[in-house]
Amino acid sequence: MALLEVNNLALSFAGLHVIKELDFSIEEGSIASLIGPNGAGKTSVFNCLTGFYKPTAGDIVFNGKSITRRKPHKITRQGMARTFQNLRLFKSMTVLENVMSGMHCRSSAGPVGAIFRTGFQQKEEATINEFSETCLDFVGLLGAKDRVASNLAYGDQRRVEWARALATQPKLLLLDEPAAGLNHDEKQQLIELINRIRDQLNITIFLIEHDMGLVMKVSEKITVIDYGEKIAQGNAEEIQSNPKVIEAYLGKEEDETA
Amino acid sequence: MVNPTNTPSTGISGQDNPGGLSGWLYPQKNRMFILMTLAVIAMLIPLVSNNYGLEVMTNVWFYVMLCLGLNIVVGYAGLLDLGYAAFFAVGAYTTGILTSQFGVNFWLTIPVAVCVSACAGLIIGGPTLRLRSDYLAIVTLGFGEIVRIIARNLEITGGASGLIGIERPTIFGFQLNQIIHFYYVFLILAILACFVSYRLQHSRLGRAWQYVREDEDAAEAMGINRVAVKLYAYVIGAIFGGVAGCFFAAKMTAISPETFMFQQSVLILLGVVLGGMGKIPGVIIGAFALVLFPEVFRGLGSMRMLVFAVVMLIIMLYRPEGIWPAKKS
């Protein structure tokens, strides 16, 4: 059974159709990608999936339950985590505190626990600390845990975001342009990290990316959209040879030769 | 890259240690020493002070509690509340009405006031906390005015002249009626408020407030229910104000709606901003400044609030983090 199933998804802002009748699904344990030219509506798809936008129509089924129009924090709780295209770290907080935010939805101590430091609360705090450090260790940033997030190099800040998303203990991880702004070495590390997340942690991955080399290398299934519509779907070779995709990216052939 | 000097026992682990004064202030050992010294000094003040001094200092502890309560809303959760005096009023009137008109024991009115102010917080916060921050500021302002106008127009609240003859509390048959008694009552309240604030700040909820304050969308994406988290801050802040109001009513034995004007809310906010939003020692310093400044500069007369306002403006423009030094580099 597919982990994520999107049926007839549509989104429009004031008459402008950003997404039109989009269907796709993601198998559990796979690495899938969503690509398309600039402004094709990729991030809007992410925002619909994670609840930041309310889709105009359609249905999103995640892990057997419909999550259409649910609030973002509830969707995260159900096991879908995301990163942002432009870094959205809690800038003035430490790296560890940033990652701890992911554990919020997996813990429950309230004000009474906090004031009286009950046994339950202390145990929970220890778990939060420990698991967050594990996540940081996984992305190789444990050494920087006490540094203020905004003081880190750009590539490291990206990794904090991944650790933070991993701390929510997701089943599905959505990465919005994970390679943007990374240099060649960092991209290689990213590919390795994506594979490790899937293989070792058994987390399904769905990513938006512009770097075609990276997309072709990691993804098992690629969905291509243009103007909010699905124009192709398949594995790397199928996509690379699909005339519609070539047209969307490069323009029509007449324009090429003209 | 590695910074190994952190104390795993505290909720937040370690910080980049800046040098100078703030560097010396943060190690756990020094901090405990300072706190104990300050507490002892505060306990001993009545031995050396006259009644006027005690009156002023009691007022300081009272404002420490109010400012710490508002600090949870403004400093921790980042919500601008311009009607905080309303919660203070709710607490004061609950105690006032129950003791003077129904003869209820003062101590029994406290849990009632906690419930009533928490409910008031829920009623006003529930629907409005999802609004943009500037709308929220206006809504809270309007709410503060509504509470005051209601107090002025209802019969049970004594109308414009307010309530008189509020019972002084007794404890183990001993009646609290001297200023020195109230000095210790408010000192204990202030210490409790500090303790509760500290524990909350360094907890899962405290971190959630900071996440929401820094980036609401990212916090939401991390699975944090921002409305619930804000509501917690709002309601806890309301309870602080309510409890402070109970004891205020008991100390004054008379309350009137004019105590809870918009200016009162602004004054409490000023205390929070002056010392440094979100920082307990900063807020305490702010409350001190709030009460001591007009006493020291009595000669200023009606210029007093103007000077306050100018100071607040200068602080916002040149040192928005407040008087107290910032924690992290």
Next chain:
Amino acid sequence: MSIQDILLQQLANGLILGSFYALVALGYTMVYGIIKLLNFAHGDLYMLGSFVGFIILSFLSTYIGDGWAGILCSMVLSMIAVGLLGVLIQRIAYVPMLSAPRLSILITALAVSMVLYNGVMALTDGQYLAFPTDLSYEGFDLGNVFITNTQIILVGASFILMIVLYLFVHKTLYGKAMRAIAIDQDACRLMGINVNKIIALTFFIGTSLAAAAGIMAGTYYGSIHFFMGFVIGLKAFTAAVIGGIGSIPGAMLGGLLLGLLESFGTQIPFIGTEWKDVFSFSILILLLVFKPTGILGKTEIERM
């Protein structure tokens, strides 16, 4: 008095109250529309407008009298003076804060408001001042209802100001620039629009409209007070929200609507004058919760 008389009387009261609200609401809405700042000091600038008008009028009355000519002159001068003060406040207090967190800029605006009203309070010792006008009590007698010329002239004047503003915003190049900046500031900069100048102009116009309303209120009520800006600031903000914040016709409509609602509201049993403010603040709160875009405001993209 028959029911028609009461309604007519309240209509007249509501119109005049509403036109004050509308003028003040315009400043809120213009500033909010262009830089998304809720200018807490706006109500105090209205108050200041009436005090500056008071000073100018006291001075002018020996030369041109304290009739309509004097009021008009002092109104124009006060609008210019307070308008410039509005620009000064924007330059000193708001420009450095534009990139700061929202909370900081709101508190700064609040501090500006406190400086203004506490300043006037210190200068006037918190006293009410009698607005030095000498206007006749002539007017139209409609049976049991009496409408003074003053009321008609003030409502007329505010409508003229609003029409001029509307034409300015929609028919001139400056107005076009204002509307463009409200949509996309960066794009305007790229197009070579002097954004800072236009923002300053917006502050000037918004503030001077509030000052005009302040003088009209002084003329109408006959006395002024340092705290007069607080409640009207709140009410005018309500009006701006009713109409849809950011929308100029919305502010006009919202102001008139709130004025009428209030004056008719006082006639409803159990609401009476002492509950008037509770009535309008409740409208504000309910509106912000259920329809924050108001009547004419654009619906923002629905985000959760």
